[in-house]
Amino acid sequence: MYREAMSDIDSDTWLEAMKSEMESMGSNQVWTLVDPPKSIGPVGCKWVYKRKHGADGEVTAFKARLVAKGCTQRLRVDFGETYSPVAMTKSIEILLAMQHGMTMIYGKWT
Template sequence: MSRCSGRVVSQPNHYLGLTETHVVIPNVGVEDLLSYTQTTGDVDKNQWVKVMDLEMEFMYFNSVWELVDLPEGEKPLGCKWIYKRNRDSAWKVQTFKARLVAKGYTQQEGVDYEETFSPIAMLKSIRILLSIAIFYDYEIWKMDVKIAFLNGNLEESIFMSQPEGIITQCKE
């Protein structure tokens, strides 16, 4: 003798309508670029050239590197431009960003470097800081850092190939 209640299994009322919800992301047909060669044919070519020059200017001003001839027996790291269009809520482009990054995945620990360090903020710390600010009725300001460099002199010499699109003469 089977005992079946005959009860119909259904979703709770607070789930009604959630399965039919869709998020629409506008496709404006303009994707972020993946390589320097794509910038040469992009409609915003002049903007990309400006931000790449600005990035190189920041690096030169902060003495991040100096251009030298590659010593015999050294192998340079590659580099790559990372491009990003920042958009507002209407999906209109607000700013263009270009960052030059080293292709460090070819390095080997103990040969090319000794240790790594990446500072991060814990969410708990941010919550505590905000709680203190609210308790004492402090004002909280948001700021956008355009570019940041860590202070420190390296003991090792690191050689990186020149980025695409940047033509610079070597120091004599």
């Protein structure tokens, strides 16, 4: 994908999107640099590119994402447990209803 993006007519735009992604990762402190153990190499990564299109089909944005090659990770070597919290829609609806009810009773959410 990287070679394709760099040989594309929009290569300058792809480079700008990649720069923006790296700046975003830096400002959000996505990673911490560490010295890896000698017997273990780093997890690989790759760039994923996507053109965003508007309702008329015209390109509106270029997105570049740096992603880890998760297929190369090994349990208890590259990661321990994984967890991704996702709220169910019904749970959010219940919380909003409770908040609305508390506002009606007490006049504010405390």
